[in-house]
Amino acid sequence: MYTPAGLCATFISFLGFFKLNQWLNSELCFIPVPAKYAGSTRYKWSNAVGSFIHATLVSLLGAYCMYQTPEYFTERVLTTTTLGEIIIGIFAGYFIFDSVDLVKYQGIQATWPVVLHHVVLVSVGLGYFLYHHQLVGYGMLACLIEINSIFLHGRLLLLMYGFSKTSLVYRLNSVFNIITYLAFRMGCLVLLIPMVMDDCERISSFWCYWFRVTAVTLLVINLILFYRLIRSDFITKSNKGIETDLNIMVPNNNNLNGKSH
Template identity: 50%
Template sequence: MYDIVGTGTVLTSCVAFWLFNKFLDDNSEPVKVPEKYSGYTKCKWRNVMGSILHAVLVSMVGFYCVFRSPEYMSERVTTHTTLGEVNICITIGYLVYDASDLMRFQGVYSTWPILTHHCCLFLLGFGCIMYHQQLVAYALMGSMIETNSIFLHGRQLLLMYGFSKDSLIYKINNAFNIFTYITFRLIGGSIMLLVFLPADYDKMSSFWFVVFTLAILTLVVINMILFYRLIRSDFIAKDYRSSNIMLSPKQAEKTAIKET
């Protein structure tokens, strides 16, 4: 059953992220808003700021929980600690607020991969982990995957502030972004799907095994799609622009048509 600590943390987290975004909306100091995002599109900038805050918080707590309670990795179904549950509830509160904020300001069409990602995590976190207080280890592994979000959203922030993709700071962030994306999101997600879930099949109900399998599979596919977009934006499109820099606009247009 839902306990007061978990439910209270979800509500507190949701309100806290709303207050954080409201603070960013109402104040230009101490964080300077990029000029391009000082108008209506400011919602995109503060959404990235909130995502980075969430990623830093839950990834650090996730690693701490697993370090303090290594049984999370050996008994993934039944191991439960209060701090682990609180960390998950912080994420659930963030997902509720972030999903509503995205739909309100950016629409469903342009943000459907993120909204699908949020729905999967919400279903797992609120439905199984909070109610049954089981499979907390899987949620904490998901929290550790958020390490990549620090660099993934950091990339967006650098672009918002006008940093060139050729700048040193962007290249350093990009290197960490690619490495953590492959390590945490793609490899980590695949290990949960192909190794941990089959090993825990006998310890969990058939219903939640199917739900977790479908949800994690969906997340892995979405992460692969987003990874392709990332590679295309930072490498393929860059190489394409470089190869066509000496062409006239008409020649470049013909080349683009041939390559599509």
């Protein structure tokens, strides 16, 4: 059964990122907005800032939680703490908000890889982790993946603020982006599959099947993302068409020309 900690964290996270988004899009916001995104496409900038904040927050909380409870590494099925469930709630609340925000402004056709990623993780987080109070260790593993998300969203913000792909800051971020992508994002996903196979014997057959589908789905999505990242930052030699290259997860988006809903 659900406990107040996880559900409250989900609601507060959703509401918190919703209010943050409203503030970022209001005149009260004191953070400098790139001139190119001060008009009808400001929602892209505010979404990127919110994603960066989320990645930083859960990375720090997750690292602290795993340091405090190293059992998450060894006993992934039964180990659970209040902080761990709160972090899962933060994940779920943010992913629900981000899915709504992306579909609202850019449409499902352009954003389906991200929305699919979010739907899969929310279904697992709310459907199993927080309800059964098991496998929370997998949520903590996802916190390590979010370490890469800091640099992935940092890349997006650098492009929005007009940094050239040849600038030192962008190149440094690209290097750390690739390193953390391979070490944390892909590394954790590769470890996830055999872990799921081992732990499946201790949970119901339905969720065992769904976790396998989830692991494979996330691996495929992130392999596609990695290809787009390499092609964009290490194969493409110029900034030509940089606007269509801002978010490598939602390519060929017709709304990039400034159209909003």
